[in-house]
Structure formats: structure tokens, C-alpha cells
Amino acid sequence: MNYRRMQYCARCTYPFVTVNLAIDDEGVCASCRTAEEFDKLTPEFWAHRRAVFEKNVEAMRKDRRSDYDCIIPVSGGKDSYFQTHIMVKEYGLKPLLVTYHGNNYLPEGNYNRDRMREVFDCDHLVMGPSVEVLKKLNRLCFRKMGDMNWHAHCGIFTFPIQMAVKFDINLMVWGEIAWDISGMYEPDDFVEFSARVRHEHGLRGFEWYDMLNDPQEPLKENDLLWAKYPSDDQILKTGVRGLYIGNFFKWDPYKHTQLMKDLYGWKESERPFDRTYRRASNLDDRYENGIHDLLKFVKFGYGRGSDHSSKDVRTGYMTREEAIEMVRKYDHVVSDDLYYWLDYVNMTEEEFWRTADRFRDPRVWWIENGKWYKDNIWGDSSAYGEVHLSLEEQKRYQRG
Numbered sequence: 001m002n003y004r005r006m007q008y009c010a011r012c013t014y015p016f017v018t019v020n021l022a023i024d025d026e027g028v029c030a031s032c033r034t035a036e037e038f039d040k041l042t043p044e045f046w047a048h049r050r051a052v053f054e055k056n057v058e059a060m061r062k063d064r065r066s067d068y069d070c071i072i073p074v075s076g077g078k079d080s081y082f083q084t085h086i087m088v089k090e091y092g093l094k095p096l097l098v099t100y101h102g103n104n105y106l107p108e109g110n111y112n113r114d115r116m117r118e119v120f121d122c123d124h125l126v127m128g129p130s131v132e133v134l135k136k137l138n139r140l141c142f143r144k145m146g147d148m149n150w151h152a153h154c155g156i157f158t159f160p161i162q163m164a165v166k167f168d169i170n171l172m173v174w175g176e177i178a179w180d181i182s183g184m185y186e187p188d189d190f191v192e193f194s195a196r197v198r199h200e201h202g203l204r205g206f207e208w209y210d211m212l213n214d215p216q217e218p219l220k221e222n223d224l225l226w227a228k229y230p231s232d233d234q235i236l237k238t239g240v241r242g243l244y245i246g247n248f249f250k251w252d253p254y255k256h257t258q259l260m261k262d263l264y265g266w267k268e269s270e271r272p273f274d275r276t277y278r279r280a281s282n283l284d285d286r287y288e289n290g291i292h293d294l295l296k297f298v299k300f301g302y303g304r305g306s307d308h309s310s311k312d313v314r315t316g317y318m319t320r321e322e323a324i325e326m327v328r329k330y331d332h333v334v335s336d337d338l339y340y341w342l343d344y345v346n347m348t349e350e351e352f353w354r355t356a357d358r359f360r361d362p363r364v365w366w367i368e369n370g371k372w373y374k375d376n377i378w379g380d381s382s383a384y385g386e387v388h389l390s391l392e393e394q395k396r397y398q399r400g
């Protein structure tokens with residue numbers, strides 16, 4: 001008999017089995033409850049938060065030794081623009097913009113990134129690792145953890161603090177707190193950037209030295225200099241702190257996007273994405289909305305359709321019924337950046353699926369007649385693609 005392995009939030013579209021979420025008596029997920037808490041916050045609350053931010057920034061400025069007031073890690077996305085807008089236009093500060101360039105930019109992403117030093121009158125440091133090293137890391141991390149984009153998460157979380165140490169800048173200004181929504185932190189925690197946040201959330205518990213000694217993809221220590229976190233001594237000497245602007249300013253992605261378009265000519269993707277209806281996210285990385293996210297569906301049974309529609313339900317832009325249609329339409333789609341990537345790293349599609357199948361969560365997926373099956377949020381279960389595993393490997397996914 002069929003039994004439901006996947007359970008979903010009664011309010012949004014998030015599954016419980018695989019997303020580390022708590023569910024309450026009413027069947028509502030912790031993310032939806034956190035969003036509810038945020039919704040209750042008044043304008044007075046945010047005015048107070050803003051004052052706290054200003055006090056923090058002022059204190060850091062008093063102690064600074066650099067001629068730059070702060071570092072802003074930017075990809076060139078709408079959030080990067082918003083962070084820079086606040087620091088430059090509202091507070092008149094002198095930031096150094098820093099970017100990790102993982103060689104995955106979409107054309108509009110390139111345009112937005114390079115436009116920042118025009119519209120904000122800022123200095124901008126862009127660091128791109130060797131493309132040969134990046135190709136090796138794409139393949140290696142795909143085989144190792146089912147994530148070709150590990151290098152990007154590593155670079156984004158490492159390069160800014162390396163530059164903080166190098167230029168002796170004591171403040172980094174980050175954007176949204178991406179993981180508050182999982183119910184892990186509350187607004188009053190005032191979570192800041194830390195080595196732990198980087199290691200656990202950004203790098204999945206892997207470090208640069210875990211990438212050495214792979215027989216298929218030989219890499220040397222000096223291929224990965226950009227991936228090394230500074231020492232405690234260096235960080236203490238600089239006294240650098242990383243504040244999240246999302247702790248202090250009400251975060252409304254739609255409003256911010258519109259504002260950045262109006263003020264600075266920020267551009268969203270001209271071409272729709274295959275795996276989401278949104279066009280304003282992840283223009284710095286063609287795979288984030290594509291096969292990087294497809295692998296999340298392969299692993300855990302949900303994708304960007306669920307992520308984006310759940311957020312839109314929480315902010316009131318969408319009903320749950322509309323959100324479920326987005327899940328139905330987008331979560332399973334094999335996006336065409338797969339072929340771009342296979343060509344980029346010189347891998348066959350057969351190897352891609354054989355490797356990807358090894359990461360499927362047996363709590364989500366089972367095998368019937370050579371096909372992958374999973375439960376759907378709209379109430380039935382259906383087949384999603386061929387199985388590429390040996391008979392031995394398939395045993396994990398037999399039902400019963």
C-alpha cells in the first residue's frame with residue numbers, strides 16, 4: 001500500500017521529511033511561524049533597530065584604522081545594491097566592494113555587477129580563481145557532495161574576510177540573514193557573521209584541505225589560496241565584525257528590487273529561468289536556479305518552485321493553491337543549463353545522472369519499474385525519471 005513519506009506545511013509548500021523544520025500542532029512549519037513573528041514588528045521597532053545599527057557602525061568607525069569604512073561583499077544582485085545603497089547613499093560612508101567571481105555569471109549579472117562602481121562611485125575588488133581550478137572543483141564537489149557550486153559558497157564566505165584582514169577594515173556589511181527563516185535564530189539574537197556560520201551553512205562542513213589529494217582532480221594548496229579562512233590572530237588583530245543588514249532593516253525583496261530598478265537601472269534576467277518563475281534572483285550564478293537546485297530536488301524532493309512560492313505565501317504575494325501550482329510546474333524540471341555545465345566541465349549526461357542518483361534520500365524516493373517515485377504535495381505520487389544505479393545500489397530504495 002502507498003503511504004505518505006512526505007509531509008508538508010499546512011500554510012506554505014515546504015516538506016518536513018527533508019527540510020530541517022519543526023512542525024507545530026496546527027501543522028505549520030517553523031519558517032511560517034518566524035515570518036508571522038516578523039510581520040508583527042512595528043515601524044517603531046524598525047526605527048529602533050535602525051538606531052542600533054547606526055550606533056554599531058559609529059562605534060566601528062571610531063576604532064577603524066583603514067581609510068575604508070567597511071567592506072560590502074557584493075555579487076551585483078538586488079540585495080548587493082540595497083546594502084550599498086544604505087551605506088553609501090543613506091549614510092555617506094566609504095565602502096570597499098568585494099566580489100567573488102566564480103565564472104558562472106549570466107549576462108545581466110555581469111552588467112549589474114560592473115555597474116556598481118558607476119552608480120555608487122565606489123572602489124570594487126573582483127577576485128576570480130583560475131578557471132581550470134574552478135572546473136576541477138565543479139566536478140570534484142559534484143561527485144563528493146552533489147554540489148558543483150561549493151566553490152562559490154566558499155569564495156563568497158571567505159574572500160571578503162580575507163580582504164578585511166588584508167586592508168585592516170574592521171566592518172563587513174552583509175545582507176539578508178538567509179537562515180533566520182528556518183526558525184534557527186530570532187530577530188533578538190542579532191546573529192553576526194562567524195567562522196561557524198561560514199563553515200556549517202556556507203561550506204557544508206568541508207574546507208579547502210578536503211579538496212586535496214583527489215586522484216581524478218589533482219589540486220594543490222596554492223590552487224586554493226582564496227579559500228583559506230584567516231587565522232584567529234589575524235581576525236582579532238583586525239577586530240573585524242560582520243553585521244547583517246537584515247537584522248536592522250525590514251527586508252522586502254519585491255520592494256527592494258523595484259527600488260533598485262528605479263534608482264539605479266538594476267536589471268533582472270531577460271530570459272525566464274526553467275526552474276522558477278522569479279527573474280530577479282541568482283544572476284551571479286547560472287546554476288543556482290538551475291542544476292544546482294535540480295540536485296536539491298534529486299536529493300530532497302523539493303526545489304526553487306517550493307522555496308520561492310513558500311516565501312511568497314509568507315509575504316502574502318501568493319495563495320497556497322497558487323504556490324502548489326508553482327511546485328507542480330517547476331520543481332522537477334531538468335533545466336538546460338545542465339548541457340551548458342556538462343560542456344563546461346566535459347562530463348557525459350550518463351555520469352551526471354549516475355552520480356546524482358547516489359544522493360537521493362531514501363525517505364523521499366523509491367523505485368518502481370526502473371523509475372524514481374515520490375509523493376507530491378497535491379496528494380498523489382508520480383514517476384520522475386529513469387534510475388541509473390546498479391541493482392545492488394537500488395536495494396536502499398525498495399519499498400516495504
Ligand SMILES: [Zn+2]
Nearest residue numbers: 009012029032
Ligand atoms: Zn510553512
